[in-house]
Amino acid sequence: MSAFALQSCRDSHRVPNGSDAVAWLRERFAQARDAHAQLRIQGAGTHSQASSNVSSISMKDHAGIVEYDPSDLVVTVRSGTPLIELEHALACHGQMLAFEPVVRQINTVGGAVALGWSGSRRPYAGALRDHLIGIRLVDGQGRDLRFGGRVVKNVAGFDVARLAGGSRGMLGALLEVTLRVMPRPEAEVTVSTACAADKALALMLARGQGPGLLSGSVYVDGCLFLRYSGTSFSVQHALTTLGDNFNQVAEAHELWRGFVHQEHAFFSSKPGETLWRVSVRPDAPLHASTGAIDWAGGLRWCWMPNGNHELRAWARSHGGHAAPWVPQVGCDFHALSEGMTGLSYGLADIFDPYRIFDRSALQPVVKESAPCV
Structure with a gap:
């Protein structure tokens, strides 16, 4: 039995900040796969609903603004960055997040994206996913994946980055997100x-x-x-x-x-x-x-x-x-129809075929496909 399997189910592991994050995550995911264990990917942990027998991977130490040029109206930030810090940095340049996320003292950017919540500006300025133009994540197979980019334009193909909005950590560990920002009104x-x-x-x-x-x-x-x-x-x-x-x-x-x-x-x-x-x-x-x-x-x-x-x-x-x-x-996700639930499982299986990420938010479907091995 691996050392990972011997650890308490309530253990919390923090992803290191910087370039070591990908290698660290790959190792933990491989250990979880070998031990047939499940992991919960979380930010500050303020909105967690996973069962108690799931170990957590905290992204809160993987923080900081990666790239921000106010003239571009785009910011790339590490997922563990507190929302309140990002909003302060934007406010210094007269800008804001137009989807109006829930901002408390320790809520993280990655957590906001994973939950996909949008405030009262949503009908007029767009939902969170409308402002999410790029992501970087490590999926259940240990792949370091990047989708989207820093340019707001129409492109051919699937807009995969938007899948991260509301995914609740079921696709992988978000490392970075790129968001469109808007000028603050006068x-x-x-x-x-x-x-x-x-x-x-x-x-x-x-x-x-x-x-x-x-x-x-x-x-x-x-x-x-x-x-x-x-x-x-x-x-x-x-x-x-x-x-x-x-x-x-x-x-x-x-x-x-x-x-x-x-x-x-x-x-x-x-x-x-x-x-x-x-x-x-x-x-x-x-x-x-x-x-x-x-x-x-x-x-x-x-x-x-x-x-x-x-x-x-x-x-x-x-x-x-x-x-x-x-x-x-x-x-919870029990509001989804059987068809939408099945689609959610199918998308999660593409990124996490070994099912090491916690999916307790999804209700099981009768004709659920077998795990990929």
């Missing part, structure tokens, strides 16, 4: 109006999606909040077209941070109820339990009695999916 103003949920949804749909002055629209606690970003003149002009029913919000930054990071009071646990995250077509009708709306109508939050799973079927009937939400972990 001005940003949030306004609100009290209204019913159906009226709020109608107002969101009327304002559309895509690039423009509107950069966020959220409904919570009986109020619709709209965020406008751009030049001072254009933002002020946009506000004059809203009418007298809208009032400017003083503590707007705290509002958006609280909602994007699920720190708003709406997300506080409720005895006997489960919070559900429902992704549907923006123009889908409101479910009776809808308590909050984001993504210009495409994301709904609902509190439901424990054990009630009717939202799964309801979401599927409206072109989407629903899953219980755990604040420190996020959604």
Whole structure:
């Protein structure tokens, strides 16, 4: 039996920073394969949901900005770099990550990519995967793979880099990611109006999606909040077209941070109820339990009695999916259809044929293919 197999299942191994990372990972992956052990690839570990019998490979020490020229609007960064440090470096040059990731003190860039979460700017600036233009990873076979690059342009072939968004470490250990960045707006103003949920949804749909002055629209606690970003003149002009029913919000930054990071009071646990995250077509009708709306109508939050799973079927009937939400972990993958689950397994098998990476987030499928050996 290998030395790896004798180690505790709760062991945590940290990838060294710099050029030794690839050789180090190859050795650990080979040991895991020989011992028929499983590994969990993680960043800071703040959103881990793997079972206790899985050893972890931490990327948090593999940190630092590899290449950043503000004039290119592109940054390449090692996966263990804390998001808060990257955002500070971008802010020094008047730039930002437009997909509005969850930024806490120790969250890493690689963790953000692996989870694939996007904030309220998503309908207007794009999701995380839209800004992910390159990756470098070591897969389950020990291959040092690079996909994409530093140039934002249309290319022939498959855009493999985007597969890393939301992959949760099932494809390999992310070493580097290349992200498109955006200039920070000169001005940003949030306004609100009290209204019913159906009226709020109608107002969101009327304002559309895509690039423009509107950069966020959220409904919570009986109020619709709209965020406008751009030049001072254009933002002020946009506000004059809203009418007298809208009032400017003083503590707007705290509002958006609280909602994007699920720190708003709406997300506080409720005895006997489960919070559900429902992704549907923006123009889908409101479910009776809808308590909050984001993504210009495409994301709904609902509190439901424990054990009630009717939202799964309801979401599927409206072109989407629903899953219980755990604040420190996020959604599980049980919202995926059998076809999508099978596809996820198939993609994971290409990068990890020996299945050494933990796949507990995926539900098993009946006709699952046999592991490649």
